[in-house]
Every structure is written in C-alpha cells, then in structure tokens.
Amino acid sequence: MRLRWSSRSSALARPVPRVEHELVIDRPLQLGSAPDDEIRIEREWIDPHHLAIDPRADGVWLRGRRAARLDGAQLFDREVRLPDEGGLVEIGGLEIAVRGEPAGAALEGSPVMRALLDGAPADRDLLFEGELGSGRRALARAIHERERPGRPLVAVDCSTVDGYLIEIVLFGMEVRANPPPPRPADLHYWGGVVAAAAGGTLVLAELGALPLEVQPWLADALAQRPPTQHRADRRRVPFTARVIATTSGARPLAPALAAQLAAGRLRVPPLRERAAELGSLLRAFGAGEVAAPLRERLARLRWPRNAAQLRGVAGRIARTGADGAVAEAELLEAIEDEPAADAPRLVYGDLLAGRGDPRGELIQVQCRLADPATPAGACARLVLRERELLDAHGAAWTAPVVDGARVKSAALSRGFVEAVRAHCDVLYRLDVVLALAPLCASLHLDPASGPDPGLARFESPLLARLHTLRASCAGPADELAAELAACPHLANLRTLAFSKIVEVTRAPEYLLAGRGAGALAASRHLAGVTALLVDGGLLPGGAIAALLGPAAWTLRRLELEGVLLADGALEALIAAPGLARLEELALSGVPLGDAAIPMLARARGPRRLELRGCGFSPRAAARLADALPGIDLVIE
Secondary structure, rough: OOOEEEEEOOOOOOOOOEEEEEEEEEOOEEEEEEOOOEOOOOOOOOOOOOEEEEOOOOOOEEEEOOOOOEEEOOOOOOOOEEEOOEEEEEOOOEEEEEEOOOOOHHHOOOHOOOOOOHHHHOOOOEEEEOOOOOOHHHHHHHHHHHHHHOOEEEEEEHHHHOOOHHHHHHHHOOOOOOOOOOOOOOHHOOOOHHHHHHOEEEEEHHHHHHHOOOOHHHHHHOOOOOOOOOOOOOOOOOOOOOOEEEEOOOOOOOOHHHHHHHHHHEEEHHHHHHHEEEEEHHHHOOOOOOOOOHHHHOEEEEEEEOHHHHHHHHHHHHHHOOOOOOOOOHHHHHHOOOOOOOOEEEEEHHHHOOOOOOOHHHHHHHHHOOOOOOHHHHHHHHHHHHHHHHHHHHHHHHHHHHHHHOOEEEEEEEEEEEEEEEEHHHHHHHHHHHHHHOOOOOEEOOOOOOOOOOOOOOOHHHHHHOOOOOEEOOOHHHHHHHHHHHHOOOOOOOOEEEEEEEOOOOOOOOOOOOHHHHHHOOOHHOOOOEEEEEEEEEOHHHHHHHHHHOOOOOOOOOEEEEEEOOOHHHHHHHHHOOHOOEEEEEEEOOOOOHHHHHHOOOOOOOOOOEEEOOOOOHHHHHHHHHHHHEEEEEOO
C-alpha cells in the first residue's frame, strides 16, 4: 500500500502551499511525537502515537487520539476507513491530506505503462505529457524507486501554489525580487523543495502552471547543476535532485525550459487508448476478476479522469461486487461528465435493456433520433416508438423531478431529463432541480403563480449550467430582459427565447421594446447567445434595430413566431447591419402578405431565410425567389 500525504498548518493566517511526500507501507504505522513513531512530528498538541495508519486488504484504516478529526468528524479512538478519494486529517493545528493506493498498481496492470517505464532514460530529467489521472505520477514514483530508492521523493503541484509563493516554495528565495538577486556560482545552492529533495527526486506536477518569468530560472538551475557535494549551511544545498515533471499541455512551456527537458519528453496515453488493459488494471486495483459484460461496458466509456477514475470503480467493485449497481453508478457519472456524448448513454441503455427496463429502449431510440446520420425512413418509425414509450412510461420517468422539485413538467432527451418548465419561483430552488436532474440545461419560466418574494431572482451561480432559457410573459418583457442582461451567471447560455401569453380579449401589446432589446444586445454576460426566439406580441422597429445593431453578442439565428411587426419594423429589419451576419432568419406566422415582397427583395442576408405562414401567394413567392438567388430561401 502506498501512503501519500501533504501537510500545512491550519493556524497560519497566510495560506501555505501543500508539499506532498510519499511512503510505501506494508504494515501498520504511527504518526506522532514519540521517538519510535514512524512518521515523527515534533509539534505542540501532537501526542505520541497520535494517529495510527493501518493498510488492509479492504483499504486504509485510521485510529486517532484526543482531538484528531477525519474530514471534520472526530475520531475519538475509533477505527475509521479512509475514503477511496482520501481525506483531510486534522491533529494539533496541522492539516494532513492523506490518500492510500495500491503501490505500483497503475503499472502492474498496464503493459503500455511498463514499456514507458522500461524505456525512460536513466538519470535524466523527464517530462511526462498526458491527461490528468493517466498515470504520469505513478511512472515518476516507479522511476524514483528503481533508480534512487531510499532517497527523498518530494512532489509539488504547480497549479495549486499562488504565483507570489511559487519561487519561495521551489527555491527558498524570491527570484522575481526587485532588484533581482545576483546569479553567481553561489546560487548553485538552493533552499525550498529543491533542498528537501536533495539527492532524490523532485516531481513538479503541471509544470506549465509555473509563471513564465520563473521558468527560465528553473531551466538555468537544471542546466548548471554542480557535481554532488555537501555544504555546511543546512538551509542551502546543491541542486542534486532529479526532476520529473508532468504537463497536460494546456499551457506552453518557456522555450528554455522546453529545450532543457526535450531529451526526456515522453507521452503517457490516456486510458481510453488502452481499453484492452481494463481487466488487468481492475485486478491490480483490487477488484478481482470482473465479468466480461461489465468489462465490455466499461471499455466503451471515454474515462475523462483516466486511471484515477478507474481506481474508484475498482474500490466500489471490491466492496459491493461486480454487479449492475457498480456499472450503473459509473455510467451515470460518465454521462454527467460528458453530457453531449452518446456513447455512455447507449452503454447505460444497454444495461437497462438487459434488465428488461423499457427506459433502456427509450435511450437508444432518442439517441438515434438525435443522430443526423439516421435515415429519414428510420426516423419515422423511431418517432412512433418514442411516442409509445413516453405515453406508457413518461409520467413515471419524470415524476421524481416534477414532484420532487415542484415543477410543471419535465422533458426527456436521450433518456434523461434535460428540460424543465416551471413558474419563475423555481429560480429560488435551482439546487433541488439540478440535484434531481443533473443534466438539465434548458429552463422554461412561466409567470409566478403567487406574489414574488422580493428576492433577486437571477443570483444563483447554478444558472451557469443552463444552455437554453425561455420566458413566457403576461406583459412586456423589458424588465425581465434587463435582469437577464445584468446576470453574471449566464455566460454559457446559447439560446434565449421570449414568448407572449396572448389573451384574446386584450389588444396586442409590445413584448420587447427598444430598451429591453438594447440591454440584451449590449450585455457582455450574454455574449455567448447565438439564437434568439421572439414568440407573439408586437415588435417595434427600435427593438429590431437594437437586436441586430452593434452588439456584444453574435446572433446566428433569429426566429420571429406569431409576431406582429409594428409600423417601420420590416424596414428596420432589412436595413439592420446585423442581418448580414445571421446564418438563419425564420419568420413563422408573421402576417406580411404580398405587399412585403419588394422590401424583402432588398435583403442582403441572411444565408438562409425561412418564411412560413406569412400569407404569400405562389406568384409573389416566385418573384422573391428570383430576387434573392444567393440566399437559401424556404417559403411555405
């Protein structure tokens, strides 16, 4: 069993970065202040044998004395199993992050990783490129144990250290001081983790996160290391550590540092490229022999967190058995990680169908309907089957969300609730909605059923999970538009829609006026919106000019459905500079008639123009098609 721990004082006012240490253990050990404690910490309030760590076949077990806590819960001489993902132990004002894992498991079960280990150049600085969780640090540990056993192994995650502290952590000095310190031969001697890892291995995770002005110092230090020697000053030692760095490639390295590490650059492939190794890796992680159906389902996932994610699956299998419950939990997690991907949904659908659950068939049917490559003839049959399944089971499948979150309706897309319709007071309980429907990305708001409680409606950070927002309004929407424009949590919104609740007995009234439209178009928070739908009500020319004028957003589709264009509105639409930027303009149920043909014929955009139910005669439609040869025109 390998024990990984990092520590920092929780009593300091200024945050201090965690520095990680590792120890391979095959027997129980003690942490405390006694001379015979294997991990000795001489610190006030830490007792002898303060914390016992016991690695067993079913995980790592902890027993603490006095005020020891694990993730905030006091131990009180109780034995507690360390969670698979690790935990935070607090003793005597010291925070210790602990995680146990089978020593070398990620390499034992992987021929690809063993080949990388065998091919790594000896006694040379290395740079492992690969995704998070792919096993880069396991390789670093194995190389250290092979070439420098018994010497220090110190790891620092560069992405978690504040920029103003990084050079102190690394070098024990501020290399960006003003004026900068001299760089004579005396600076071959360093402090910080460079000193802590002297003679051993220094692992620098996410090297690209180092500030670019610090990276040349590290490159120079690597290039100018003196021969191994001792120095009387314990705070400054020669840079004798071997450096093994990791990077995901998200941030580039400074040219000098990249050149220094070029000879030891190795790529670590992600787990999805090593699907054939899943069985051996699961055995190495302690899951035992896994049944072929489960192994095949797991092999079809993309594993965004790679071996680190597979280790969690192995832990669940070891505790509960390799049954469908384990696969279901892992598949649901994979679906939430990649909501746009069909593959994990189809695997989950296979699992449900194998149990005789009709929702498995719905997932398969809806995924095929969402696939543009599905033939039109097959789509017609799939739509009928989808309707049969939803009529028979749809209410039961959506009831947990509808009843639990108190919403009006929920819609299933590719087998999961992705759209919800509710009164606008649902904004005060978005956490409940998203807990019950974690894939929900579309929200349709109706006017409040009672008096508004007076709270700010659009303050929840959970709004960032929405891609589509539609609001039905009983009156003008300008005030709502201003609220949306001021909301900082809608950066991921792509589709915005306003619809007018029409009362036959009332005269038509404006849905959006120039003020509301201008606020929407100018909002930097809505810069990602590419599609806007306005349904019903009157629309003045000023609103159209604002929507398609100079704006922060870049609309690609504008859809006007059942809208009454006020005097001058059609002229404003044709003259708007943003019309040429549109890819699609759709007018549906907008009463234009043949009299609008000369004005529409002057349009210089968009790429596609859809006119449905606008009252054109066949002859007028033909004239318009002749006048707009460069536009994909649809008239129905």
